[in-house]
Amino acid sequence: DDVALLLSNSGETEELLAILPHLRRRGTALIALVGRLESSLANGSDVVLDSSVDREVCPLNLAPTASTAVAMAIGDALAAVWMERAGISPEDFAINHPAGSLGRQLTLTVADLMVPATALDGLSPEAPLAEVIGRLTEGSNGKGSLGAAWVRASANPELMAGLITDGDLRRTLQQHDPASWATIRADAMATADPITVTPQTLAVAALELMERNPRKAISVLPVVEPSQPHQLLGLLRLHDLVQAGFTST
Numbered sequence: 001d002d003v004a005l006l007l008s009n010s011g012e013t014e015e016l017l018a019i020l021p022h023l024r025r026r027g028t029a030l031i032a033l034v035g036r037l038e039s040s041l042a043n044g045s046d047v048v049l050d051s052s053v054d055r056e057v058c059p060l061n062l063a064p065t066a067s068t069a070v071a072m073a074i075g076d077a078l079a080a081v082w083m084e085r086a087g088i089s090p091e092d093f094a095i096n097h098p099a100g101s102l103g104r105q106l107t108l109t110v111a112d113l114m115v116p117a118t119a120l121d122g123l124s125p126e127a128p129l130a131e132v133i134g135r136l137t138e139g140s141n142g143k144g145s146l147g148a149a150w151v152r153a154s155a156n157p158e159l160m161a162g163l164i165t166d167g168d169l170r171r172t173l174q175q176h177d178p179a180s181w182a183t184i185r186a187d188a189m190a191t192a193d194p195i196t197v198t199p200q201t202l203a204v205a206a207l208e209l210m211e212r213n214p215r216k217a218i219s220v221l222p223v224v225e226p227s228q229p230h231q232l233l234g235l236l237r238l239h240d241l242v243q244a245g246f247t248s249t
Contacts, residue, residue: 002028005078009051009067011039020044033074035067049074105246110206111199113244114223114234115146122152122232125161125187132164132186148220150232151190159230162190163222196224199233207246210238 011034032045035052042048057065090106135149153161172189210218219238225231
């Protein structure tokens with residue numbers, strides 16, 4: 001059913017009073033949000049919501065200031081209640097907000113922002129330190145340095161055995177005497193059980209996972225096949241999330 005919400009502080013706005021007969025003929029239910037309960041608009045409506053104020057913030061008590069704030073608050077409350085009763089989902093909301101910050105948070109997934117695995121060369125478990133450093137600093141498809149590299153599993157090179165980040169490299173070098181750096185292999189510095197996400201994960205949820213991880217700061221997340229947690233599909237960088245407009249909360 002059609003419902004019209006009519007806002008007028010005085011309740012005597014000519015433009016609104018002029019369309020009341022037309023709305024009545026259409027069978028539209030009328031909700032008046034007014035500052036005067038004994039007004040023409042209130043008397044001609046089915047439901048009346050009192051938005052009156054004692055005084056406007058305007059020093060002259062003329063310009064609508066406090067009354068507009070009250071009207072907005074009531075309107076927001078009505079919208080929130082309607083959304084709850086109508087069962088509006090984030091997907092429904094995104095249909096009408098496809099762009100901007102809200103649209104991105106409701107529609108962009110990890111798959112939209114990740115660097116695909118096809119652009120990432122995995123390291124062998126035996127790769128020496130120099131090769132690891134080279135892989136961490138090289139760019140991919142104009143993305144700049146990824147700051148991460150994945151290590152292939154010995155039994156199946158198509159699967160991921162671990163992830164090496166800049167942080168893993170720093171910690172490994174701190175824990176070993178410089179004289180032994182030449183003997184360090186990729187599998188010795190990789191995190192074997194990195195936190196992962198799936199391609200369908202919302203980007204905003206991935207950002208929250210990165211920022212609130214209790215183990216350590218995360219700047220790169222492996223994206224894996226839902227049914228195969230060691231099948232790497234791509235890497236999601238914090239840098240790409242920020243570039244897409246996602247920010248810390």
